[in-house]
Amino acid sequence: MPLTNSLWTMARSLAGRSYLPSFIALAVVVCFAVYAERNQTFITKQEQRALAVSETSRLRAQIEGYVSADIQLVRGMIAALSADLDMSQEDYSFLAQQVMGTHQEFLNIALAxxxxxxxVYPYEKNKAALGLDYNKNEAQRAAAYRVRxxxxxxxxGPVNLVQGGTGFIGRFPVWDTRNGQRRFWGLVAAVIDxxxxxxxxxxxxxxxxxxxALTGKDGTGAEGALFxxxxxxxxxxPILMDIQLPSGTWQLATRPKEGWATASDDVWGTRIFFFFVGLLIFVPTFAAGRLSDTRRSAIDALKRREVELERLSLVAKHASDSIILSTPDGKIQWVNAGFTRMMGYSSKEAVGQHVGELxxxxxxxxETIQDMINQRIQGNRFHCQIINKTKDGRDIWVGTNIFPIKDDDGNITMNIGIERDITRTKQYEKELAEAKLVAEKADRAKTDFLANMSHEIRTPMNGILGMADLLSESAISGEDRQCVDTIRDSGHALLKIINDILDLSRLESGKLEISDVNFNLRHCIDSAVELLRHKADQKGISLTLDYEDDLPTEVRADDGRLRQIIVNLVGNAVKFTSSGGVRVLVKRDEESEYGIKVEVFDTGIGIxxxxxxxIFDRFSQADAATTRAFGGTGLGLTISSMLARRMGGDIALCTDYDDGACFVATIDAKPAIGSPKKEPEIxxxxxxxxxxxRILLAEDNKTNRLLVQKxxxxxxxxxxxxxxxxxxxxxxxxxxxxVVLMDMSMPELDGVEATRIIRSLPIPQPPIVALTANAFDSDRDMCLEAGMDFFLSKPINKAHLLQALSTQLEHRKAS
Known part of the structure; x- marks a missing residue:
């Protein structure tokens, strides 16, 4: 009871007026302690973010610097390379070593x-890549075409490398400016570790x-994958900053190692301090207010420092471009020196002006102006290409990027505009488009020239070979027959030259199609070799054909093109062999499951x-004396090697054969599907x-009409x-x-248009057989699409003409 009374008395005393200021002061101290703790936490966060921004800016600058340095090294090497595009591997390795120096980050620099x-460089580590054809490599073809x-x-990149690890692949176009023209020559592929x-x-x-964290694999920026x-x-x-690349961007994202702070580092010290202040009530209100002002000043200073750091970061990042800081309504607040260099206006002249009006x-x-205004109002990042006017009245093209800066509530406080002069790039694009148009016209002119050449040569050849065939059927003396045979042989040789040139043109333009069909391998090769046996017998040399036991019976490939390759190789071997013989060996190509390898050996003059x-260059033979002695255009091996590559193989010259010459041809066949192709029945x-x-002959050439009469x-x-x-x-x-024999090329109305008109007439429709000196597949397709029933290519063989007429007349009578 006495203790209870004592406590009650003490409580009444503390509640008295004399202690009220102390309680009020204590309450104020407690409230201020809570407020100060929160402010200190905020300051800690701002300091932490400012340090992180500074570290991020430094790191971004280092990354950009090293990437740009490596790219400039390669470009420097390309500049030196352009002076001698045909340099050897040794010269290329020396050049690359001189330019790259101690830069070990380059794993491979390949010239294509x-x-x-x-x-390649370094050669020993990368020589396996020699011969890599980006046109056939599905994994790298798209990127190579994009550069071209x-x-x-x-x-x-980064991509996983075959030799282990990861790397970035930079592909650089190389231009050939020789002969006063600029054309795409190839590319340099640099692999950076x-x-x-x-x-x-x-x-x-x-x-x-x-x-x-770095995102933007393959230079795709913020939308790209993390790598x-x-x-x-x-x-x-995170703090986000873009890393500018020559093609695309990466995005750098960072945060402090320990994560973002949630409280001040010395939170308990602050609490203890204010606990004793509150407990002893020694800290006057004035000191508390002064401390609060000090804290606020520190916060404001940190905020200003953050803004300055962000501005410095942006300026450092885009110092070479024009930078404009403007208000949300488009008034210019600040410009950099790059703006003055590009547009001609000083900072004093630009500040306060409206961006668009200036x-x-x-x-x-x-439309671009309105789109830019709409995006700015909506607060969206925006990129476009637009025409600007400089102070001296010139129009220039600029690539504009607009970045809105927003406060914590999402309100736009300013816009940052970064502009780059792309006038020269626009000019290059225009020149490139014009060059492409010229190239397309040249290609069409080349095709038209070849078609005209084929027509103009085949038309007289039709008369020469036809009349020679007719003379050979008549009773003439042995000496006269020798003259006729010479005319026929020379005519057929000239026809082969025309066909070779047309085949080469189609191969170079990519218009020669490779057709996969099932066929009997031995039958195809036997028939090709047998075509040359008579010529070998005439020269008194042997011609043998051997097969290994493990060859498939049926395969799937283009049998016609395979036969053409073998005829060219064996024909050359027979032509250049005067004694001994020619041997053909057919076996599996070990590098492919269904690969076929054909080896042709001869005991001729050798190489x-x-x-x-x-030897594989077009229009090239061993030397001029060989051309005079044996004839030929030098296109056979060129066409054969291109056909072999189109069929997944190649043709090579043996290096360890000394008795004459040896060629090895390979093709990549496929397993046969279903039944084999049936040989056409004659x-x-x-x-x-x-x-x-009653036969109607529509032909403007008098000689060809006479030939059909005969x-x-x-x-x-x-x-x-x-x-x-x-x-x-x-x-x-x-x-x-x-039946109608219709020439395709005639005055007033050609054969194709005449056929279309006849097919539209309300008359009994006769069979129409096309006669043409053009040898392109497109000409055949055009004839059939117009309504013609058959196609004969000049020079016209008598047997083929009679067979075509007999067949068409038989079908007409049957119907």
Whole structure:
């Protein structure tokens, strides 16, 4: 009872007026302690963020610097390379070593003229890449074409490397400016070790105070995949900065090592301090207010420092470009020196002006201006290409990037505009488009020239070979027959030259199709070799053909092109062999499951080491004396090697064969699917189908009309001759021919248009056989699409003509 009374008395005393100021002061101290603790936590966070921003800016600058340095090294090497595009591997290795010096981060620098790797550095580590054809490599073809078509350097990666580790692949276009023209020559592919780049750029530095994440694989920027660092950084309110690459960007994301602070480092010390202050009530209110002001001043100073650091970071990042800071409504607040250099306006002249009113030209696209205004109002990042007007009145193209800066509430406080002068790039794009148009016109002109050449040469050849065939059927003396045979052989040789040139043109333009069919391998090769046996017998040399036991019976490939390759190789071997013989060996190609290898050995004149360097070049033979002695155009091996490569193989010259010459041809066949291709059956000629037939011949060439007359002279036929397609149409209207022989190229109305008109007439439709001196597949397709029933290519063989007429007349009578 006495204790209870004592406590009650003490409580009444503390509640008295004399103690009220103490309680109020204590309450104020407690409230201020809570407020101060929160402010200190905020300051800690701001200091932490300012340090992280500074460290991130430094790291970004290092990464950009090392990437740019490596790229400039390669570009420097390309500049030196352009002076001698045909340098050897040794010269290329010396050049690369001189330029790269001690830069060990380059794992491979490959030179690929026409997108085929021919030189590498370092050579020993990368020589396996020689011969890599980007045109056939599905994994790298798209990137190589992108460099070729855009004319710009492309940086891809990081990718997993065959030799282990990861790396970035920079592909640089190489231009050939010789002869006063600029054309795409090839590319340089530089593989940069990713770990070496990370190490040099400081990303692997153990003393970093921040966690790092890099996104934008293949230069795709913020939208790209993460390729380095801790993925959790991206989800923890990171600091984001773009790393500019020559083609695309990476995005650097960082945060402090320990994560963002949630409280001051000395939170308990602050609490103890204010506990004693509150307990003893020794700290006056004035001191508390003064401390609060001091804290606020520190916070304001830190905020200003952060803004200054961000500005300095942006300026350092884009110092070479024009930078404009403007208000949300477009008034210029600040410009850098790059703006003055590009636009001509000083900072004093620009500040306070409206961006659009100052820079827009009368040639600026109004839609682009409106789109820019809309995006700025919405607070979106925006990129476009637009025409600006400089102070001296010039119009220039600029690439503009606009970045809105927002406060914590999402309100736009300013806009940052970064502009780069792309006038020269626009000019290059225009020149490239014009050059492409010129190239397309040249390609069409080349095709038209070849078609015209084929027509103009085949038309007289039709008369020469046809008349020679007719003379050979008549009773003439042995000396006269020798002359006729010489005419026929020379005509066929000239025809082979024409066909070789056309084949080469189609191969170079990519218009020669490779058709996969099932066929009997031995039958195909036997038939090709047998074509040359008569010539070998005439020269008194042997011609043998051997097969290994493990060859498949049926394969799937283009049998016609395989036969063409073998005829060229064996034909050359027979042509250059005067004694001994030629041996053909067929076996499996061990590098492919269904690969076929054909080896052709001869005991002829052989090929020297110097001659071997050009043996596959077009229009090239061993030397001029060989051309005079044996003839030929030098296209056979060129066409054969291109065909073999189109069929997944190649042709090579043996280096360890000394008895003559040896060539090895390989193709990559496939397993046969279903039944093999049936060989076409050659039906016998039935002369009774021609008896009494009315044949309309539409041909403007007098010699060709005479030749057809001679071919049909022995048969009871009515041959009506007209000289153009218009006359052919009129005859078909008035009469009904049993069959029409229609030349494709005639005056007034060509054969194709004449056929279309005849097919539209309300008359009994006669069979129409096309006669053409053009040898392109497109000509055959055009004839059939117009409604023609058959296609004969000049020079016209008598047997083929009679067989075609017999077949068409037989079908007409049957229907």
């Amino acid at each position: 003229p026409d997108l085929v790797v021919t030189r 078509d855009s004319g710009k350097m492309v940086l891809a 990713a770990d070496g780049l990370y190490q040099n750029a400081g990303l692997l530095d153990q003393n970093l105070t921040i966690d790092v 380095f660092g801790n993925p959790t950084v991206l989800d923890d309110a 820079l827009n030209s009368e040639n600026t696209n109004p 020297t080491e110097a001659q071997a360097q050009h 039906s016998s000629f039935a002369s009774e189908h021609l008896e009494g037939a 071919y049909l002279a022995a048969f009871d036929v009515e041959l009506i001759e007209v000289e153009n397609g218009l006359q052919a149409v009129e005859f078909c209207k008035a009469y009904t021919p049993d």
